[in-house]
Amino acid sequence: MDTKPIRDNYLPYGSQWIEEDDIQAVVDVLKSNYLTTGPTVKKFEEEFAEYVGAQYAVSFSNGTAALHGACFAAGIGQGDEVITTPMTFAASANCVLYQGGEPVFADIDDKTYNIDPKKVEELINEKTKAIIPVHFTGQPVALDEIHALAKEHNLVVIEDAAHALGATYKENKIGSISDMTMFSLHPVKHITSGEGGIITTNDKNYYEKLVQFRSHGITRDNDKLIENHGPWYYEMQFLGFNYRLTDIQAVLGSSQLQKIDRFVELRRKYIDMYNIAFNEISQITVPYQAEGCNSSWHLYIIRLNLEQLTGTRKEIFKGLQLQNIGVNVHYIPVHQLPYYQQIGYKRGICPNAEKLYEEIITLPLFPKMTEDDVNDVIAAVKKVINQYRK
Template identity: 35%
Template sequence: MISFEEPIIGIEEKKLLNEVLNKSSVAQGPYVERFEKIISSYCNTKFASACFNGTAALHLALAALDIKQGDEVIVPSFTFIATANAVTYTGAKPVFTDIKKNTLCLDPNSLKKKITNKTKAIIPVHVFGNPCDMNSIKGLAKENDLSVIEDAAEAIGAVYRGKKVGSLSDIGCFSFYNNKIISTGEGGMCLTDNQELNGKLKLLRSQGKVKNEDLKGDDFIEKKYYHEMLGFNYRMTDLQAAIGISQMKKIDDNLKSRKRVAKIYENEFKKYDINIMKNETSSNPVYWIYPIIFKNKKIKMQVGKELRKKEIPFLSFFWPCHKQPFYDSPETLPITEEVSERGLSIPCIPSISDEEAIDLTRIIGNVVKNA
C-alpha cells in the first residue's frame, strides 16, 4: 500500500523497548546516550544531544547560540513552519528568503540581500532531503560573522561534498517524527563539534541544570536544584531512544530502497511534462518524500483531485511561511510563491514496489497529458 508512513515498531524495536520497560525508569537515561553516540558517529560529529522533537532541537540550537529579542535569523520561506516558529520562540525575528527554483533550497543570492546588522544566524533547510548549497551559505556566514544552524529534519543520511548533513554547520538539527526517514514517534537531535555548545545544549534541554550524577563533592548534596540558566524540559525518553537505536540499524537499507523508488519516479516522469527537484553538485540527497512540480496550478489541482479519488496519499507543498496568517508579510518571494502553488509530493517509503511506483507515475502522467 502506498503511504507516507510505515509501521516503525518491528521485532528489533519491540525487543529493545521491552528491555527499557523492564528498567525502573523509562525517562532519559543510558539508551538516550547510546542513541546519541550512534547518530554522532553516523554523521561524524563530536557531540549529539537528543531531545523531544525536531522543533525543540531548533529552539535549543538557537538558544545555545544566544539568539534573542532584537536579533534577526534568516530562514527560507519554503519550509515547514517549525523552522520559523523556533526563531520566534526566542523573541528574535525570522527573516524570510527565497529559494532556488531547481533545488527548492535557500538561495544564497536572496540570502545576501537579507543580511543586516541585526542578523545573527542563518538556518538553511535541506528540504525534502536535498542538501543546500552549503559552501555559498557558509561563505556568506563567515564574511558576516553569522552562525549557521542546519535544519536537517527531513534529511538524515544525505551527503554534501562527502559529509553528512547535520555535520556541516555550528549545530545540525534532526527530527524523528513518525513520518521521517528514521522515527522515534516524536524525537529530535542537535549535532555539533563544539564542546561548549554541546554543554549548553545539554543544560538547556533539562531546565538549565547539571545532571545529578555529574555533580561532584559537596555540589552533589547542595546543588540538586541549582539552575545555571533558563532552560526547558525538552528531554527524550529511553523509550524513544530504544526505537531510534533499532531504526538506525536499518538506515542503509531504508535509504537504498527509497532511492530505488525515486529512480523509477525520475525515469517515468521524464516521459511527461513534470519537473522534478535537482541537486547541488557533489551532493547525494535522501528521498524523504518525492516532490513534483507541474506547469501550472490548474494541473496540480487536477492531479490532486485524481489522487484523492483513488485514495492515494499526497502532500501539498508548504504554504510559504511569509504568507502564513501569523507572519503575514507584504513582501514577495517569487520562486517560493510560484513553486508552492505548482507542486505536491508523493510518498517514497521503502515498501513501495516497482510496480506500485510505475502505476502511480502513470496515474499522474495521464492527468498531465490530458490537461
C-alpha cells in the first residue's frame, strides 16, 4: 500500500485571502482618528447594501450577534416558536433562545440539504413567529415556497446567509429578498472583516431597531428622545447589547468586498473541477444545485455511498487527513448537540438531516487555493476511496 501522502503540506478546508491592499487599508485606519465605530463602518454598510441590492445594511461584531439583533427586531420573545433547520451551525437556533423563544427544527430536503418547505408547513401553529431558513453551503433555499408560507401565516423571514454572499435566487441577489438577511464575515467565509456580521433589510423600522440594539439600546436621535436635556443627551430606551463593528474591521470588510465577484468565480471554478472528477465515482454523491439557484459555494460537501464502501466515514475522514487534506464535517445537527438534548430535544425528529450527517465530508474550498491544490484533493479522495472500494 502507498503510504506517502499526496501532499507534503497541510491544506485547510477554508482560509481567508488577505492581500496587500487589504493590509494597507487597515493601516490607514489605524493612522486615522477613528478606530471603533466611525465613518468607515457607515461606508462599509452602504457598500454592502448596494452590492446585495438592499436598502439598508447594519453591521455587527459577528454573525451570531447579527442573528440575535434580527430576532429582537422581529419581536421574537417568550413563548414564540421559530422554525429553522438542524443542518446548520448552532447560532441559527441559539439566537432564538437568546430572546426567550423556542427553536423548532424542520427536516431537510434530501437533494438540496436545505430546509424542506413542506416540513416547515407541518410545524406552523399559532405560536410560530418566524422562519429562519439557512442557505446551506451557499445553495439558496426555496424562497418562493418559504415566502408563501410566511405570507399566509403572517411570519417574519430571517435568512441565515452566512454561506451565501454572492449567491442568487431567480436572478435576485441573496440579501435583497426577505424581511432580514444575515451574512457572516468570519475568515472562512466569502469575505472577512476578521470577525463580523451584517443584517440587510428593506424595512426602515427593522433597520432602526437593529442600529439601536447593537449599541445598548441607546439613541441620540432627537425624534425618538423622550426628553432632551441638550446636545450631549442620549437615552437608553431598551436593553440592547454592545455588538458594534469597529472601523478597523469595517475597512478590511470594505476592501474585501471589492473582490467578492473574483472570489466567488474562483469557488465556482473549483466546484466544476470537483464535480467533473467525482461524478465518475459511484461511491460519492456530489452536491445538487436546484433550478433557478446559483450557489456561491461556501462549502463543498461530498456524500459517501457507504453501502459501496468497506470503510466507515470516520476511516475515510482519517484517511484524507493522512493525505494532508484538511477535511471537516458540516454539521452535527443542532438538536443532537448535548445542550439541546438537555433542554428536551430528541433524536429522530429530523431523520433526513440525521442520516446526512453520518455520510458527509467537507473538502477544502477557498479562493486562495490553486488548481494544483484542487487536483491534490481530487487525487487524495480517489486514493482513499479506492482503498475502501467494495
